[in-house]
Amino acid sequence: xxxxxxxxxxxxxxxxxxxxxxxxxxxxxxxxxxxxxxxxxxxxxxxxxxxxxxxxxxxxxxxxxxxxxxxxxxxxxxxxxxxxxxxxxxxxxxxxxxxxxxxxxxxxxxxxxxxxxxxxxxxxxxxxxxxxxxxxxxxxxxxxxx
Numbered sequence: 001x002x003x004x005x006x007x008x009x010x011x012x013x014x015x016x017x018x019x020x021x022x023x024x025x026x027x028x029x030x031x032x033x034x035x036x037x038x039x040x041x042x043x044x045x046x047x048x049x050x051x052x053x054x055x056x057x058x059x060x061x062x063x064x065x066x067x068x069x070x071x072x073x074x075x076x077x078x079x080x081x082x083x084x085x086x087x088x089x090x091x092x093x094x095x096x097x098x099x100x101x102x103x104x105x106x107x108x109x110x111x112x113x114x115x116x117x118x119x120x121x122x123x124x125x126x127x128x129x130x131x132x133x134x135x136x137x138x139x140x141x142x143x144x145x146x
Contacts, residue, residue, distance in 0.1 A: 005069040007050040014046045030116040031078045059135045085111040089134035
């Protein structure tokens with residue numbers, strides 16, 4: 001039986017989500033700033049994916065196992081402890097982009113950042129744009145329609 005993806009695009013309003021979910025005022029401000037930046041860099045409006053991910057654009061993936069689905073091209077989640085940034089494509093040519101990012105932790109599928117002031121926004125932009133390019137080259141991507 002095919003596994004159903006939990007992370008799908010929803011109709012929840014992004015602003016309502018931030019205002020109701022994010023308690024810390026600095027994180028709320030950083031969230032709205034990230035939305036502005038990621039919208040500008042990606043060319044897509046923010047959409048909610050699952051209960052807590054704010055995504056921009058979408059791409060379709062298909063694994064050799066047959067599992068497939070859609071995910072945001074780039075995105076983030078303003079989790080309680082830190083932001084989860086879904087912005088990195090781990091390729092040899094992209095590894096150097098992390099050198100100038102600033103204070104972060106690397107997870108399996110995301111980058112963890114406590115607050116925007118801990119990172120270099122120019123480096124963040126380069127990582128986001130490299131990820132958009134990677135998704136465009138490797139998947140059926142909404143960025144093809146741009």
